Structure formats: structure tokens, C-alpha cells
Amino acid sequence: MGIRPPTPLLVILAAAFCAQARAQTCTGFGSLLGSKYRVDLSAARYTYATAVRASVTTGRSLFATLGVGATRDGELDASTYDLSAQVGYDVPMGEEPITFCPELSVSYSLGPYDFMLNDGHFTYLDAGVGLSLAGIAVRTGRVTVIPAVGAHYSRLALKRVVSAEQRENSVQGWVKTDWYGVLSAGVGVVIDDHLVLRPGVTVPLGFVPVRHESYDDWIVPFGREDGEVSLNLTVGIRIGRRGRQAR
Amino acid sequence: MRRRSEVDWLPLACSLVLGPVFCFGCGDLFGPERFDYVRPQLRSLSIDDMGTRLLDGGVLYLYAAPSDTAFVLDRNQRVPLEVAVSSGDRETVVLYNVHCPSRERIPGRFQCFRLNLAMREGHHASEVAGRLSAEHGRFLLISATGWFAAVVFFSPEDPIGRARRARSWPGVALTELTPLVCAGTSCPSLTVPVALDASAATPGDGVVQANAGDTLSVSYRQPTGGLLQLRLAVP
Numbered sequence: 001m002g003i004r005p006p007t008p009l010l011v012i013l014a015a016a017f018c019a020q021a022r023a024q025t026c027t028g029f030g031s032l033l034g035s036k037y038r039v040d041l042s043a044a045r046y047t048y049a050t051a052v053r054a055s056v057t058t059g060r061s062l063f064a065t066l067g068v069g070a071t072r073d074g075e076l077d078a079s080t081y082d083l084s085a086q087v088g089y090d091v092p093m094g095e096e097p098i099t100f101c102p103e104l105s106v107s108y109s110l111g112p113y114d115f116m117l118n119d120g121h122f123t124y125l126d127a128g129v130g131l132s133l134a135g136i137a138v139r140t141g142r143v144t145v146i147p148a149v150g151a152h153y154s155r156l157a158l159k160r161v162v163s164a165e166q167r168e169n170s171v172q173g174w175v176k177t178d179w180y181g182v183l184s185a186g187v188g189v190v191i192d193d194h195l196v197l198r199p200g201v202t203v204p205l206g207f208v209p210v211r212h213e214s215y216d217d218w219i220v221p222f223g224r225e226d227g228e229v230s231l232n233l234t235v236g237i238r239i240g241r242r243g244r245q246a247r
Numbered sequence: 248m249r250r251r252s253e254v255d256w257l258p259l260a261c262s263l264v265l266g267p268v269f270c271f272g273c274g275d276l277f278g279p280e281r282f283d284y285v286r287p288q289l290r291s292l293s294i295d296d297m298g299t300r301l302l303d304g305g306v307l308y309l310y311a312a313p314s315d316t317a318f319v320l321d322r323n324q325r326v327p328l329e330v331a332v333s334s335g336d337r338e339t340v341v342l343y344n345v346h347c348p349s350r351e352r353i354p355g356r357f358q359c360f361r362l363n364l365a366m367r368e369g370h371h372a373s374e375v376a377g378r379l380s381a382e383h384g385r386f387l388l389i390s391a392t393g394w395f396a397a398v399v400f401f402s403p404e405d406p407i408g409r410a411r412r413a414r415s416w417p418g419v420a421l422t423e424l425t426p427l428v429c430a431g432t433s434c435p436s437l438t439v440p441v442a443l444d445a446s447a448a449t450p451g452d453g454v455v456q457a458n459a460g461d462t463l464s465v466s467y468r469q470p471t472g473g474l475l476q477l478r479l480a481v482p
Contacts, residue, residue, distance in 0.1 A: 077407040116355045215354045
């Protein structure tokens with residue numbers, strides 16, 4: 001099975017960069033009404049691995065995020081390098097300040113290489129849909145607090161790419177696919193409309209149990225464990241001030 | 248209109264925040280963590296002295312079977328054991344899982360302390376003795392012609408990384424993580440290999456010094472307070 005980027009998603013992503021709508025609050029990062037971009041740096045601690053990520057978000061109601069990252073499992077001496085994109089649409093629910101957003105996401109990960117001393121490498125392609133919901137809990141003169149929750153459902157394709165030497169030894173590459181879900185929650189703290197701190201947790205669910213000595217059922221996002229509650233922390237800085245607009 | 252004084256602190260605040268953000272995730276990125284001692288209830292201790300003296304001394308394998316057959320140490324946990332020799336040596340050694348990685352949901356698990364080496368044609372395993380010693384390892388077995396060696400390391404840290412490093416040792420053709428030999432609930436699941444030398448006692452140096460006629464005892468203090476002990480007469 002070949003892995004191709006989902007073209008409709010790329011079209012939506014491109015459109016999002018041109019969007020002129022109103023706000024982006026549903027993921028807990030607060031509105032981008034006054035800024036053109038938000039740059040985020042994040043770190044997540046999983047049971048056995050650590051991930052760091054940098055991303056840029058732009059748009060207003062229709063928003064898009066492009067990110068790069070790395071996930072490292074020290075015990076396995078293995079890393080993946082990730083490129084991700086996400087689009088969402090912020091929908092106010094009745095009276096402000098509660099909003100929700102449907103989201104589409106896609107990510108491509110390269111690695112790990114030479115995994116467990118087996119030559120070759122892996123690639124991951126992950127495409128998913130989700131919903132996030134957030135509301136402004138506290139708003140003072142300088143600080144806004146935005147709790148947020150989300151649920152995402154993804155299709156993961158894991159491809160094993162064998163080396164030329166492995167091919168000579170009749171080792172076959174393969175592609176496996178599976179569905180899994182991720183529940184998330186976090187609290188965004190927006191300071192002076194410039195700085196965003198967002199601690200959060202994620203819980204992936206629905207991985208197939210793995211038999212110890214076989215790759216047959218091994219189809220999980222790199223570094224994640226089924227049902228683990230992992231902590232993450234994101235720091236966002238808004239840049240590129242927009243002209244003041246009436247809401 | 249925002250006053251200047253309200254935004255000047257942002258660069259400082261960002262610096263203060265970004266540092267912790269990355270330290271939050273730096274454990275796996277920049278090095279191993281410290282480990283914690285734990286004391287599970289053990290049902291038995293055993294010794295495997297198959298590590299006969301080769302080029303570089305001997306290896307004594309200590310094994311323990313927890314009462315809870317599902318017990319597995321986390322990556323940063325160790326179980327302390329006391330080793331005493333009648334001629335005066337005393338060492339504290341720490342047990343770790345026989346099998347790595349410490350998780351079960353992974354294909355291709357292997358023995359944490361072991362590695363197999365295959366040498367290139369015309370090379371003998373003895374050529375890597377210095378490199379092996381520098382990585383705190385010893386030979387467990389060398390084939391008659393020297394093309395193959397089973398080696399043991401005295402720490403379970405970074406087994407895959409050091410297997411990769413061993414590939415660059417002179418004369419080494421390939422390295423192989425040693426597959427599991429016993430994975431049932433009746434197998435001991437904790438182990439530690441200990442360097443064994445026939446020389447004068449040096450307590451606390453991490454090497455057990457024992458000579459013919461000595462008695463070697465291994466002791467473990469159970470969480471309930473009882474003492475689990477095993478004795479071996481050195482032939």
C-alpha cells in the first residue's frame with residue numbers, strides 16, 4: 001500500500017492561511033484576533049519517551065498550524081522526526097466565551113532508523129479528525145484562563161522501509177494501518193495577549209496489543225503507550241500585530 | 248493603548264519559561280536519569296557461575312525471582328543485594344530486569360546485560376578486549392576460532408546505544424542483541440552480572456574478589472524484614 005498525502009487536507013491548509021475570520025480560542029490558546037501568528041514551543045513527557053515540538057499558527061476562526069518536532073525514546077536509543085499540519089474552525093457556542101472547533105490533522109514522521117539494531121527505518125503517516133472545546137473561565141486585565149478539552153480519532157499508517165542489504169537477504173518491508181483515539185485536556189493562560197502558557201494532558205487509546213517477539217501487531221505512534229496519561233507544556237508567543245478590528 | 252512598562256518583562260518571562268519547558272523533556276534527550284532502590288518480595292535467589300575466567304577475569308550472574316511473577320522494574324529502579332566473601336570482600340550490587348526494554352508492548356526484547364559480537368574475517372575477539380573493558384564489560388564466551396564472542400556488561404544502561412558503539416570497534420563485523428532464553432513465569436526475572444576476580448579483597452570496588460576455599464554469600468533484606476540468603480562455596 002502506498003502512502004500519499006491527503007490532497008483535500010492540503011487544500012484546506014492552504015486556504016486557512018488566507019482566511020479572514022474572527023478568532024481562535026477552542027484549543028485553549030486564546031484568540032489570534034490581535035496577532036497574525038503564534039509561535040509555540042512544546043514538550044511532552046510520555047511513559048518511555050519525550051517529545052519536543054515547534055509550530056506556527058495563523059488564521060482567525062479558520063486557523064492552521066504547521067509544526068516540526070522530534071520524539072526520543074532513550075531506552076531504545078531511537079528517535080523520530082515529525083512534520084505536522086492542522087486546520088480547524090472556531091465556532092462560538094451561543095453566548096461567548098465557549099467555543100468548539102472541528103479539526104483536521106496530518107503528520108509525517110521519519111524514523112526511527114536502525115531500530116533495535118535492525119537495519120532500515122520506519123515512517124509514520126497519521127491523519128485524523130477531532131473536536132476541541134474551550135471556554136474562557138477567568139478574564140482579568142492582563143490574564144485570561146481558558147480550559148480546553150479535545151477528542152481526536154486518527155488513522156495511522158506505519159511503514160517499514162528495508163535497506164538494500166536487507167532486500168538482498170529477502171527481508172520484506174511492510175505497511176500496517178490502524179485507528180486510534182486521543183483524549184486531551186489543558187488550561188491555557190494568556191498573559192497580556194502576548195504570551196500563552198498551556199499545560200495539558202493527553203491519553204491515547206485503542207492500540208492493538210503487541211506480542212513480544214513479533215512486529216505483526218506493532219502499529220502504534222512512536223513513543224506512545226495505550227492508555228498512558230502524559231503531561232505536556234506549551235509556550236506560545238504571539239507575533240505580528242494586526243490592525244485593531246471590531247469584533 | 249499598552250504602556251511600555253507592561254510589555255518590557257516579556258523577554259525575561261519567556262526566557263524563564265522556555266528553559267523549564269525544555270528541561271521538562273530533557274531527561275531522555277540529554278542523558279539517563281538517577282535510579283531509585285525498591286524492595287519487592289523475592290521468592291528465591293540463584294547464582295550462575297558459567298562465566299568462566301577468560302582473558303579478562305570472571306563473571307558471576309546473580310538472579311532473583313520476585314514473588315509477584317508479573318513484577319517488572321521501571322527503567323530507573325534497581326533492587327539492592329549484598330554480596331560478602333569470607334575472605335573479606337563486601338559489595339552492594341543492584342538487580343535489574345533480565346529482559347530489556349522494560350516495557351512489554353514492544354517487539355524484539357533482548358537480554359539487558361548481554362551482547363553478541365561477530366568479527367570480520369581474520370580478526371579475533373580478543374582484539375576488542377580493551378574497548379570492552381572501557382565499556383565496563385567482560386567476555387562471557389569466545390568461540391574456538393575467535394570469530395564470535397558473547398560479552399556481558401555490568402550495567403543495563405543504554406544497551407542499544409553501546410551495541411551501536413561496539414559496531415565501530417576494530418575488527419567487529421556486526422553486533423547482535425541477545426534474544427531471550429527463558430520468558431515464562433518460572434524464570435527469574437531480575438539479574439545482575441558481577442565481575443569476579445581471584446585476588447585480594449577490595450571492598451566496595453564493584454568487583455567480587457574470591458579465592459578457592461572462600462564462601463560467597465548473597466543477601467537480600469525482604470520488605471517484611473526477613474533475610475533471604477544464598478551461600479556458595481568457591482571451588
